[in-house]
């Protein structure tokens with residue numbers, strides 16, 4: 001199956017509308033047909049125009065609904081200054097007129113209103129290094145909705161978002177405890193740049209990266225023809241084990257290379273445990 | 288000393304420029320902005336190394352101190368995800384011993400710390416438009432510790448060198464209409480208004496602007512006070528608290544009319560006005 005056919009026929013995306021929030025001068029640098037999935041003109045949203053306010057407020061609501069319990073919701077100005085103006089926000093939504101009551105209630109939207117209700121979003125900004133992007137916001141309400149199965153929505157939003165902005169290299173930072181590691185790891189083994197990060201006010205943060213090849217994006221989205229070789233874990237780190245994070249950081253600073261090869265696994269006393277493998281003697285063209 | 292910096296002799300004598308940037312971003316940056324060598328007379332630190340932890344905490348404290356009072360809570364991840372990772376932080380620092388005790392306390396400088404302390408910080412985010420950046424933070428200890436912390440006008444010096452460090456040719460930003468900062472930015476060139484009434488900002492009475500950066504104009508800003516020599520005459524003044532007027536201009540901009548801020552804001556009593564130039 002061709003990549004375009006795979007994406008266009010993906011069950012999770014049926015009935016969903018892709019959207020992009022970006023200024024007109026940023027948008028000209030993007031691919032608005034990722035794997036043949038075209039973003040309708042009305043869902044190309046310019047955050048500098050007054051008509052965008054209602055939809056942008058719903059994105060804020062999506063952010064606080066998903067992040068709420070983890071305590072990282074964003075103020076309106078942070079969205080403006082960090083997501084919309086320098087970069088892009090890509091995601092999927094459903095028109096209010098077609099939305100089930102469950103969704104209308106959640107977002108307090110009237111069934112007659114002409115507005116897209118967002119179910120997921122992925123936000124990223126470019127880096128000084130050309131064609132490299134830094135991801136900073138991922139949320140999906142997919143697993144909370146009962147009216148349909150949205151499995152894979154978070155991962156699809158990130159992968160297609162990276163295709164839209166035409167990223168070649170990707171970097172991200174996340175807490176050792178984050179469930180989102182389950183999404184990130186789908187893009188292949190993740191190269192570790194920091195394992196203990198005092199520059200982030202949450203020092204139990206790791207910085208990771210991967211190359212955004214079509215291979216990585218399609219494998220992440222579950223295309224059956226694309227997969228990764230994943231090294232075997234050599235050690236495990238639990239989200240509170242600062243000593244292990246610092247030891248690993250010292251090794252990275254001394255020039256050794258590590259990756260997170262695969263998804264976190266369950267742990268009897270912690271949220272999960274994260275596998276680590278050395279990259280020393282292995283050939284990973286993907287990284 | 289380069290005559291360009293005549294007015295900034297004190298700042299350059301007493302303070303030192305610093306640059307926090309990762310190994311990935313370092314090769315893209317200008318390390319001798321306007322002839323000041325950061326390698327020879329500055330501090331260049333990799334924020335991802337543990338040995339720089341103490342200085343990084345002080346940068347975070349400066350951030351909290353300057354943003355805290357505005358109640359614009361900055362999520363914890365922002366300065367890393369939107370500053371350090373995509374670009375870097377540039378600013379000036381000074382010896383901890385040069386600070387009064389109360390300033391040290393405000394900045395939470397550890398008792399026994401005698402090293403360098405950040406006094407200003409400038410963060411901008413790259414955008415997909417080539418060499419265009421978006422201003423994220425420009426702050427100075429002087430904002431909160433009035434005149435007691437750092438030499439005067441260190442913010443202007445920080446921004447003039449900062450735009451060169453990151454090799455910017457264009458800078459976007461969003462600023463509250465009432466902010467005196469507008470006066471500083473317009474010193475670098477006329478500001479094209481992108482939004483006059485900013486619906487998607489927490490403070491709608493904010494202006495989103497675009498500044499084309501030219502070296503000669505940046506240098507001129509270090510020497511001359513007031514609006515940039517590149518600014519054309521104003522066609523009228525905007526009362527920045529007249530919401531209806533701001534909305535009207537916003538509608539006009541959305542339909543293709545151009546507005547530029549071309550001069551310093553002027554405050555008489557409780558009226559703040561900004562000179563603008565309208566062109567079809």
Ligand SMILES: CC(C)(COP(=O)(O)OP(=O)(O)OC[C@H]1O[C@@H](n2cnc3c(N)ncnc32)[C@H](O)[C@@H]1OP(=O)(O)O)[C@@H](O)C(=O)NCCC(=O)NCCS
Pocket residue numbers: 066067070136137138139140141142143150151152153154155156174178179180182183
């Ligand atoms: C993290 C988040 C984006 C995942 O969205 P999603 O639509 O459920 O993601 P996907 O369906 O693509 O799931 C990808 C993988 O993550 C796993 N996963 C998702 N949520 C999980 C959870 N709470 N605990 C454990 N695993 C989880 C899925 O099972 C799936 O793995 P599998 O295919 O092996 O089963 C979503 O839960 C969210 O918005 N969380 C709050 C915000 C957040 O933490 N954002 C990330 C920080 S930037």
